[in-house]
Amino acid sequence: MWQLLVLLLPLANTESELNGILDTIYADQPFETLLVLRHSQSQAEEPDERWARAWPVLSFDEQMDCYLSGSYNNEMLGLVWQSGGNNEMNMELWQALDRNLQNMRHVRLLLVMSTEEGQQHQQIADTAEPLRFLQVAVLTSQGTVYRLQPFAQQNWVEIDPRREPIFARIRNYQRKAIITLPDQFAPRSLVYEDTHTQERGMTGYVAKLVMEFARIYNLTIQWQRPIVPGEHMSLILLRNLTLNGTISLPISLCGYEVPSESGVFSVPYDLEKWFIMVPCADEISTADVYGFVCGKKFLGIVAGFYCIFSLLDTCFGYLLLQRGISWSTLAFNERIISGMIGQSFKMSAHNTISSRVTHSQLFLLGLVLSTLFAAHLKTLLTKRPPDQQISNFQQLRDAPVDIYFDEAEHFYLDGFRGARTVELIRSKIRYVSTADFQYLRSTLNKSQAFSALTAEWLIIAKRQQYFQRPAFCSLPGLIFASKIILSLPMQANSIFERPINRLILYVHSSGLLEYWKQQTLYEMVALGLIPQEDPYPYAAFREFKVADLTWE
Numbered sequence: 178m179w180q181l182l183v184l185l186l187p188l189a190n191t192e193s194e195l196n197g198i199l200d201t202i203y204a205d206q207p208f209e210t211l212l213v214l215r216h217s218q219s220q221a222e223e224p225d226e227r228w229a230r231a232w233p234v235l236s237f238d239e240q241m242d243c244y245l246s247g248s249y250n251n252e253m254l255g256l257v258w259q260s261g262g263n264n265e266m267n268m269e270l271w272q273a274l275d276r277n278l279q280n281m282r283h284v285r286l287l288l289v290m291s292t293e294e295g296q297q298h299q300q301i302a303d304t305a306e307p308l309r310f311l312q313v314a315v316l317t318s319q320g321t322v323y324r325l326q327p328f329a330q331q332n333w334v335e336i337d338p339r340r341e342p343i344f345a346r347i348r349n350y351q352r353k354a355i356i357t358l359p360d361q362f363a364p365r366s367l368v369y370e371d372t373h374t375q376e377r378g379m380t381g382y383v384a385k386l387v388m389e390f391a392r393i394y395n396l397t398i399q400w401q402r403p404i405v406p407g408e409h410m411s412l413i414l415l416r417n418l419t420l421n422g423t424i425s426l427p428i429s430l431c432g433y434e435v436p437s438e439s440g441v442f443s444v445p446y447d448l449e450k451w452f453i454m455v456p457c458a459d460e461i462s463t464a465d466v467y468g469f470v471c472g473k474k475f476l477g478i479v480a481g482f483y484c485i486f487s488l489l490d491t492c493f494g495y496l497l498l499q500r501g502i503s504w505s506t507l508a509f510n511e512r513i514i515s516g517m518i519g520q521s522f523k524m525s526a527h528n529t530i531s532s533r534v535t536h537s538q539l540f541l542l543g544l545v546l547s548t549l550f551a552a553h554l555k556t557l558l559t560k561r562p563p564d565q566q567i568s569n570f571q572q573l574r575d576a577p578v579d580i581y582f583d584e585a586e587h588f589y590l591d592g593f594r595g596a597r598t599v600e601l602i603r604s605k606i607r608y609v610s611t612a613d614f615q616y617l618r619s620t621l622n623k624s625q626a627f628s629a630l631t632a633e634w635l636i637i638a639k640r641q642q643y644f645q646r647p648a649f650c651s652l653p654g655l656i657f658a659s660k661i662i663l664s665l666p667m668q669a670n671s672i673f674e675r676p677i678n679r680l681i682l683y684v685h686s687s688g689l690l691e692y693w694k695q696q697t698l699y700e701m702v703a704l705g706l707i708p709q710e711d712p713y714p715y716a717a718f719r720e721f722k723v724a725d726l727t728w729e
């Protein structure tokens with residue numbers, strides 16, 4: 178009897194302790210489900226399951242294989258029954274956690290020890306950190322609680338559950354390195370060398386986010402390879418480098434994808450339009466102005482009035498002056514022509530009122546026509562109207578421009594669904610390497626069109642502010658997608674996922690994103706990175722040439 182009591186006492190102790198601790202953890206940060214993991218061979222002690230009534234319980238053993246994050250709610254507390262000193266069984270439990278808690282590393286783990294062994298703690302720390310479980314606490318058989326301090330010198334701290342929270346949010350990553358590379362696409366990230374101080378600096382609205390992230394969480398930024406200012410890295414390459422583990426977090430953005438075993442993506446950092454920037458319509462040439470002025474309508478009016486007046490003139494000659502009908506005057510009446518274009522003309526049938534009235538009308542018509550014509554011609558010669566602007570995908574397909582896309586965009590454009598617009602021009606698209614694409618786009622050649630995102634357009638628009646007239650335009654009819662979700666890629670189970678998501682939400686709610694974009698622009702202007710010379714200088718006046726008279 179006594180032996181049994183002695184045996185049961187520590188167990189009962191742990192049980193009531195455990196209930197209290199679960200309540201404290203819940204009060205600190207609520208969880209929806211309890212994930213209980215126990216080794217199938219350690220059924221020796223059957224714990225009192227009073228807590229099972231308070232929360233839904235998922236009871237797992239080491240063989241369970243379920244992608245919880247895709248099928249169940251994410252707010253869980255893991256309760257792991259450590260099996261004595263059996264290392265092999267404990268390792269199997271860790272493997273089960275690794276498998277089932279894919280992309281759910283924020284789940285807090287409470288390890289319940291049945292026996293007390295000193296060196297086991299160090300082993301737990303050495304296992305949990307590489308598996309990226311950072312929120313781990315241990316409840317010993319004596320009822321003491323220890324919390325894991327990831328990356329720190331001193332791994333474990335003893336906690337008094339009545340005074341402080343058992344799981345604390347990690348704010349200090351102890352200068353752990355973020356292995357990264359910048360894409361160097363302004364305004365996302367930009368590495369430059371200051372011409373005065375020769376110092377290397379980095380700016381850009383994604384660079385600012387990552388630097389701020391490193392500062393807040395006591396992380397360091399470590400380049401995966403030496404970086405060269407001006408070396409562009411495509412977003413798809415950086416995405417692939419991240420997903421295959423070469424870098425841990427790129428200073429770049431890529432399209433959002435659903436989290437999977439290959440990687441996770443942060444909450445949207447930026448929403449952008451994806452469109453095609455096209456050359457703006459030029460002014461029509463001087464020679465074309467005549468075509469404009471002598472339009473069909475104008476010629477129709479002139480011809481109509483000519484017919485009326487020459488018919489009247491012929492009739493007057495026949496009826497009033499008893500002259501014979503002259504068919505040649507009917508067809509070609511030079512008096513009426515000179516009258517209509519406002520020149521002097523001789524009145525013939527001057528003896529009748531009706532002929533005088535007709536001639537005065539001819540005079541008025543000539544005055545109005547010649548004045549209007551001269552005024553129109555002068556206006557159009559001084560301020561020529563623009564040519565036809567490419568403003569939708571159909572016109573873009575038929576226009577004599579080459580459409581350029583970055584090779585990296587191939588991946589996203591291929592998977593692009595729902596847009597018939599893309600199909601119209603797909604055969605005309607030319608994919609070029611990232612470096613060539615950047616070069617071509619910066620030359621602003623007006624026989625080419627380019628894909629662009631809103632943030633990149635900011636820079637081009639800024640550059641064009643210094644031009645007399647913009648070379649490229651962005652038009653509402655040429656938008657592929659009005660909201661592209663851009664986020665930061667990370668490896669599956671990344672330790673940065675939750676903290677960077679939290680920071681991104683703060684950045685959005687405080688309006689820092691817009692501020693950082695604008696600040697990047699100003700910094701670029703200050704550094705002289707936005708060229709200001711106009712590739713298409715506008716001549717307000719030039720001499721009249723023979724070509725201006727030839728109208729094809």
Ligand SMILES: *[C@@H]1O[C@H](CO)[C@@H](O)[C@H](O)[C@H]1NC(C)=O
Nearest residue numbers: 329330349350351352353395
């Ligand atoms: C950052 O981590 C280092 C290394 O662990 C530590 O010495 C330093 O105090 C930490 N800084 C802050 C601000 O917490």
Ligand SMILES: *[C@@H]1O[C@H](CO)[C@@H](O)[C@H](O)[C@H]1NC(C)=O
Nearest residue numbers: 411413414415416417418588
């Ligand atoms: C990146 O990976 C995708 C598949 O995930 C592949 O289609 C693409 O070609 C890769 N791109 C590069 C530059 O490695």
Ligand SMILES: *[C@@H]1O[C@H](CO)[C@@H](O)[C@H](O)[C@H]1NC(C)=O
Nearest residue numbers: 414417418419420421422423
């Ligand atoms: C990761 O992907 C990049 C680009 O796709 C490739 O060059 C590199 O070799 C890959 N690294 C590993 C470790 O697979």
Ligand SMILES: *[C@@H]1O[C@H](CO)[C@@H](O)[C@H](O)[C@H]1NC(C)=O
Nearest residue numbers: 578579620621622623624625
């Ligand atoms: C502009 O591009 C066209 C073809 O895309 C090319 O023929 C022309 O030489 C280019 N002009 C300049 C100034 O580079």
